[in-house]
Amino acid sequence: MPYRAPLADIRFILDEVVPLATVAATERFAEAVPDLAEAVLTEAAKLCDTVMAPVQRAGDLTPAKLENGVVRASPGFGEAFKAIAEGGWVAVSAPVEHGGMGLPQTLNMAINDMMSGACLALQLNPLLTQGQIEALDHHATDDLKALYMPKLISGDWAGTMNLTESQAGSDVGALRTKAEPNGDGTYAISGQKIFISWGDSDVTGNICHLVLARLPGAAAGTKGISLFLVPKFIPDADGNPGVRNGVNVVSLEHKLGLHGSPTCVMEYDKAKGWLVGEEHKGMAAMFTMMNNARLGVAMQGIGVAEAACQAAVDYAAERKQMGAIIDHADVRRMLVTMKAEVFAARCIALACATATDMTTATGEDDWRARAAFLTPIAKAYGTDTGIAVSEMAMQVYGGMGYVEETGVAQFYRDVRVTAIYEGTNGIQAMDLVGRKMADGGEAAYRILEEIEAGAEAARGTLPQLAGDVWSAAETLRETTEWLVGQGAQDRFAGAVAYLRAFARVLGAHYHLRAAMAEGGDGPRTALARVYIRRLLPLYAAHLAEAREGAEGVFALTPEALVS
Structure with a gap:
């Protein structure tokens, strides 16, 4: 089931259906001319096809594991992530002043689409880091930005977000994690978080957690929540990972899919953290990261749907049952339905990304309202499409779709969670x-x-x-x-x-x-x-x-x- 990045569809959409030219016509994104966009997308496609796709099955068959307090990544993930980082793919939309490319989110999301189709479990890592970069850029102090953002943008360090607790899922305001002032401008963070994607790994030198916690005397509910940056290793005077912080992985979740993506139960024991944004306004800061992630999750659903559709078409063309099954009316019905759904979902998500870019470039309220309105539609429809198309791909495979050795069931198992996280659909x-x-x-x-x-x-x-x-x-x-x-x-x-x-x-x-x-x-x-x-x-x-x-x-x- 070789994956092929859907360059032709993405080019067509950005040329004819949701024109990137609208974004490139602004002063803010004037560099996003057709030649540059073509070069960026083509190189990203090569990375997806030749580096990420080959580790897709390894992530499923040999999951990440916790050894002596350290999470060991699936085989090949370390090398593949190094290629992502060295290629600058974490940095596509990151601020230029901290080492990023400053390109439109529309291009970044098209790349996330391709990466998700190639290997969703690995793509989650840079996606989370990109969201943290945006949150820090909007809400962190200049000192925190100067120290952390270049490391995150280069891929030397990775970022996570810590919202969920066992009693506080969608009701984030019920969290119990505490933050006590240390008296020196830092805080001691204590509590336990669950469902933390890529909460630990050995593919980067440091992991930086954005953690929601409650200060002493804070109001109940979401109005009393603050946001803190808590690194695994506290940077030394030279900005390199120094002493180990009070951050530990308790266990890894045993999941239906995404086995290559370590989902951690994290324990914070008076871990040193730095306030991001204002006290008691952590949700506003975290929503910057979550809104970025919601569109990214839409692309995850679409990317997996694309990969599942490709696998189904390839199998149908090869499988012989009274002739090639691709010539059977019901099989053809499923295949054209899958392709039509993927195209529609991709257009909606890229239209949302374009509106986000136009908001950044112009500051106009109409664009802001459009981006806000399209975000929940893109997230829900993109992930619903990922699930439906992956399930349909299994049906095209018939009995072989239920056999793990074919690999097609992995698409469904991996993508199913996307309708749940970053806000259920x-x-x-x-x-x-x-x-x-x-x-x-x-x-x-x-x-x-x-x-x-x-x-x-x-x-x-x-x-x-x-x-x-x-x-x-x-x-x-x-x-x-x-x-x-x-x-x-x-x-x-x-x-x-x-x-x-x-x-x-x-x-x-x-x-x-x-x-x-x-x-x-x-x-x-x-x-x-x-x-x-x-x-x-x-x-x-x-x-x-x-x-x-x-x-x-x-x-x-x-x-x-x-x-």
């Missing part, structure tokens, strides 16, 4: 219909206007497809108007269905753009027809569910549910 949906609609739905309406305008422009070339997209957008507008007028509980009960409907219509919009870009006749038009005629109609069922409100889901009491 249900929480993403609640965020969409809650905070992201606090503007009365204005951000949603602007996107719907864009979709309808695109459909109108396509009527002369592709009248049926254009009409379907326009009608879907108009129906979605009506439900949006209804949703804005509802109370929180009714919104939340239909939130997942509403998000899925919005993703369906957005996906159709981008498929229609792709079809128009090739003149309404060709393989991308054929794929658009698959999506718009076969998959888009699902939006109507989702909207019907969204408008049912909360009454039905609460009709059964907890006692009735367990009977």
Whole structure:
């Protein structure tokens, strides 16, 4: 199952569907000209195909392990990470003043897409570090930035984020980890965190943890949480890893998948830490990292979906059962569905990345609102697509899909967690219909206007497809108007269905753009027809569910549910 980075699709999307040229036209990202973007993406693809993809199975078959308090990475991971670091791939969007390239997140996310398809377990490491770099850049003191950011950007050190505790999962405000002032500007951090991806390893010289903790006298809930930078080794006067801090790995989680990514239970025993941002405002600082990670997780789902789709197509072309199974109608249905879903999810995620870049470049509120609105859709749809496509790939393999030696089940096992972490997809949906609609739905309406305008422009070339997209957008507008007028509980009960409907219509919009870009006749038009005629109609069922409100889901009491 050789993985091939999807360069052609990414190039096409950034040229024709979600143009990178819009970002490159700004002063902030003027260097992101086509030649540079092409060179960066091509080199990243080579790394993915030749360095990362070959260690994918090793990570699954020979998991990371804890030995004498140190996590040992899977075979080949150390060498592969060294290639990532030396190639500057951690630094793509990092600030130039600290050694980064300063390129758009759109390019960075396209690279994360390819890396995730090649080896998700390893890609998690640089993704987390990139998020920490962004959090420090926005919230840390100049001294902390000067010491830590060059090391993180170079890949010499790695970064993690520590939110979850056994009693504090999605309810982060229930955390118990404490921070006591040391009297010298540092703090003693004590507590236990769980589910810490790459919480320890031997592939970098130091590991820097961003840890949420509560100061003495702090308010209950999220308003009393502060954020601290806690290194495994405290840097010495020369900025090199010095004495060991009070940070230890208690154990590694035994997981369904992602075996090559060590997920640690971390113990902090009066570990020395430095405040990041203001006291009691740790969630605001941590959300900088989490928002970066949510888009990155969308790319993880899409990358794995791409790899699973490739594996399924290759197998179907080779497997003989009454002829090649790729010629069977139901197998072909699955394959075209997989490909259409991946394309739609990739477009939505890259559109979100573009909006993020335009926010950085212009500071305009409309771009900021667009990026915020698209983030939960990109995360939920991207990861749902990863799960659905990976499951469908197993189905294409038939009985062999259930046999571990074929390797196809790894895609499903690895990607399943992406719908859970960085905010479950249900929480993403609640965020969409809650905070992201606090503007009365204005951000949603602007996107719907864009979709309808695109459909109108396509009527002369592709009248049926254009009409379907326009009608879907108009129906979605009506439900949006209804949703804005509802109370929180009714919104939340239909939130997942509403998000899925919005993703369906957005996906159709981008498929229609792709079809128009090739003149309404060709393989991308054929794929658009698959999506718009076969998959888009699902939006109507989702909207019907969204408008049912909360009454039905609460009709059964907890006692009735367990009977």
